[in-house]
Amino acid sequence: MLRNIINEYLVAKKIPGGVIHVQQGNVVLYRDSFGSFVTNTGEVKEITMETVFDIASLTKVVATLPATLVLLDKKQVSLKDSVQKYIPQFQYPNINIEHLLYHNSGLPADLSPPVKRGDNRDVLEEIFSVNPIFEPGKTVVYSDLGMILLGKIIEEVSGETFDQFVEREVLIPMGMKNTTFNPKEEVRSLIASTEYMNGSYVQGVVHDEKAYMLNGVSGSAGLFSCLDDLVQYVHYWLHPSDQTVFNPAWLQDCHQKFFKHRGLGFEVWNGKDTEVTISTDWSIGSFGHTGFTGTSIWIDPKEKLFVVLLTNAIHYGRDVPKKEFRLEIHESVYETFIKKESTNYEKLD
Structure with missing residues (x-):
């Protein structure tokens, strides 16, 4: 069934390609790579399990959130600390770190006007002085700006660049060997291209405009990764007591303590707020995140089920039906493997 959905989108040229891993407990239910991409030199390459x-925006939970947990556990920061404590030029003392993680800080979703790739703008200075659109803690507006601020706080506290701190304190301890900001030149040709811009495809260089302006490194976007590294990442959240990198209590709090449909960093299906981007068929308490390029992670602690789905969706442009594709995939996973309690697991090497 999953392969049928994938083939339908591939044949209709709605999705160019991707990789998927579905697992419940220790059993891999489905694993596949599909489709292709065009390099920035015009060569067509098939997507494999190793494609980066x-x-x-998965950067927000794969890099920024774990890096924040490291500082919280070391008591170098507190959730109630004002952003202004670490960034004095930020103008609003009543916005704190917890607000940034819950996306209820009052900060808008983006800068206005939105940043374009060819702009010459100081993104950080604009964020420092942006006007909030509501009082902190009142509602949820998913904001890139808050996570960029959080990345800056991590730099101020650690005394390192954000990418250096994340590599040392998060990626290396978690064993995510193929995950990085600003991939080296020699591996860029192996990375799935994103959008066609200015006569060629963006390949191995961050697509997100604000992260691009920030030299490829931000708390909101910029990270490159592969399927197996993100499968490894998910195990930390499903089995918090079986690891020693993070305080298990913090890992649990991130999805068990939530405001509306947002946990600390994650989106959470709370059974009420239908803004959730993944199928509401999944268990209440399921959580995860998505990325604009066509990436997603979704985790169901009750069923010990998760899906890592990475696509290069915007290879075909920004209007592709990536949300519909993701929804169909996740609904099919739950229908096939949970509702029907199927034992006829599809396994592809």
Whole structure:
């Protein structure tokens, strides 16, 4: 069934390609690679299990959130600390770190006007002085700006660049060997290209415009990763007591303590707020995140089920039906493997 959905989108040229891993407990239910991409030199390459993707906003939970947990556990920061404590030029003392993680800080979703790739703008200075659109803690507006601020706080506290701190304290301890900001030149040709711009495809360079302006490194976007690294990442959240990198209590709090449909960093299906981007068929308490390029992770602690789905969707442009594709995939996973309690697991090497 999953392969049928994938083939339908591939044949209709709605999705160019991707990789998927579905697992419940220790059993791999489905694993596949599909489709292709065009390199920035015009060569067509098939997507494999080893293909690296620009994971876009998954950066928020794969890099920024774990890096924040490291500082919280070391008591170098507190959730209630004002952003202004670490960034004095930020103008609003009543916005704190917890607000940034819950996306209820009052900060808008993006800068206005939105940043374009060819702009010459100081993104950080604009964020420092942006006007909030509501009082902190009142509602949820998913904001890139808040996570960029959080990345800056991590730099101020650690005394390192954000990418250096994330590599040392998060990626290396978690064993994510193929996950990085600003991939080296020699591996860029192996990375799935994103959007066609200015006569060629963006390949191995961050797609997100604000992260691009920030030299490829931000708390909101910029990370590149592959399927197996993100499968490894998910195990930390499903089995918090079986690891020693993070305090298990913090890992649990991130999805068990939530405001509306947002946990600390994650989106959470709370059974009420239908803004959730993944199928509401999944268990209440399921959580995860998505990325603009066509990436997603979704985890169901009750069923010990998860899906890592990485696509290069915007290879075909920004209007592709990536949300519909993701929804169909996740609904099919639950229908096939949970509702029907199927034992006829599809396994592809």
